[in-house]
Amino acid sequence: xxxxxxxxxxxxxxxxxxxxxxxxxxxxxxxxxxxxxxxxxxxxxxxxxxxxxxxxxxxxxxxxxxxxxxxxxxxxxxxxxxxxxxxxxxxxxx
Amino acid sequence: xxxxxxxxxxxxxxxxxxxxxxxxxxxxxxxxxxxxxxxxxxxxxxxxxxxxxxxxxxxxxxxxxxxxxxxxxxxxxxxxxxxxxxxxxxxxxxxxxxxxxxxxxxxxxxxxxxxxxxxxxxxxxxxxxxxxxxxxxxxxxxxxxxxxxxxxxxxxxxxxxxxxxxxxxxxxxxx
Numbered sequence: 001x002x003x004x005x006x007x008x009x010x011x012x013x014x015x016x017x018x019x020x021x022x023x024x025x026x027x028x029x030x031x032x033x034x035x036x037x038x039x040x041x042x043x044x045x046x047x048x049x050x051x052x053x054x055x056x057x058x059x060x061x062x063x064x065x066x067x068x069x070x071x072x073x074x075x076x077x078x079x080x081x082x083x084x085x086x087x088x089x090x091x092x093x094x
Numbered sequence: 095x096x097x098x099x100x101x102x103x104x105x106x107x108x109x110x111x112x113x114x115x116x117x118x119x120x121x122x123x124x125x126x127x128x129x130x131x132x133x134x135x136x137x138x139x140x141x142x143x144x145x146x147x148x149x150x151x152x153x154x155x156x157x158x159x160x161x162x163x164x165x166x167x168x169x170x171x172x173x174x175x176x177x178x179x180x181x182x183x184x185x186x187x188x189x190x191x192x193x194x195x196x197x198x199x200x201x202x203x204x205x206x207x208x209x210x211x212x213x214x215x216x217x218x219x220x221x222x223x224x225x226x227x228x229x230x231x232x233x234x235x236x237x238x239x240x241x242x243x244x245x246x247x248x249x250x251x252x253x254x255x256x257x258x259x260x261x262x263x264x265x266x267x268x269x
Contacts, residue, residue, distance in 0.1 A: 003229075006260055009210055010230035014129035022128070022140065023120055026147045027113070033148060 105163050108154050116151050123164065126231045127171055133214065133226050134175055142178065146171040165233070165240035172223055172242055206264070213263035217256050224249045225256035 015022070053060075064072065101122065107115030127146065131139035149170050150157075157166055214222055223242055227233040228249075233241070239249040 002261075003257070006257065006264070007229050009206065009264070010133065010226060011129070013132070015125050015132070017125050018121065019124060022124055022143075023117060026120055026124075026144050027117060029144055029148050030113070030151050033152070 101163060102159070105154075105157070105159060108151070109157065109159065113151075116154070119163065120147050123167055126164075127167065130168065130223075130226050130231055131171055131175065133230060134219075134223065135178070136211075138178070142171065142174055145174055149174070162237060162240070165237045168227065168231070168233075168241040169243065176219075209264055210260070213260050216263070217259060220244065220248075221252040221256045224252035225260070228253045229257065 067075075101119065104115040104118045104122075108119060124143065124147075128139055128143045131142050131146075135142060146167065150167055153170075157163070214225075217225065220242060224238050224244070227238040227241060228235060235246055235249050235253065238244075238253075239246045242249065244252075
């Protein structure tokens with residue numbers, strides 16, 4: 001048995017050159033991993049934000065009670081804007 | 095644009111976060127990588143190949159574009175194969191998943207295939223991997239050395255000895 005025969009034998013039974021099912025399976029796995037990682041990050045950040053809010057609640061309540069009604073509205077709008085801008089600052093990969 | 099130029103462009107785009115470019119790299123290398131893994135670990139080859147590509151995508155930012163992409167990718171596959179052999183739990187999980195996805199191969203001579211598998215199984219793992227890369231995947235010795243993280247001389251000697259052993263084993267049974 002020469003080199004060419006051995007090479008042919010080793011290459012025989014190779015998967016197809018184009019296999020959309022395999023490509024799709026890999027891309028699905030990549031998306032699943034990304035989804036899980038992003039979900040864990042969002043849950044972690046959410047839990048941290050919640051804990052921080054609970055700790056700061058008494059001080060925030062005092063400030064909230066002493067500022068005028070119009071300022072309260074402005075603060076609420078700023079918080080909403082920050083929430084909307086966050087995904088632009090930390091975009092996910094395409 | 096040559097295949098190599100296209101590959102370089104896709105690697106750059108994938109490093110910048112393009113899943114589409116990575117999909118093209120995946121399409122380009124899946125056949126050779128799965129073929130290599132099927133000879134190393136037939137039952138879990140496709141699962142191992144999927145893990146390799148997922149790992150490559152997640153770590154492509156660490157890939158040095160001055161290097162060749164193919165040896166880097168096959169190096170990941172080789173390390174995953176070796177890690178899988180060490181971790182019985184991972185191996186069990188992989189084999190379980192592989193039951194539903196047995197590779198479909200067309201082989202003209204099943205007897206010869208069995209002989210090849212038997213003969214290849216007698217080779218030490220690194221020798222078998224070096225031989226598969228250089229003969230089965232048309233790697234240069236330098237690329238195989240890069241993928242397997244072995245010195246060039248060791249790879250050359252693995253390929254020469256492995257080739258001799260396989261030729262002797264198969265030549266003996268099939269003329």
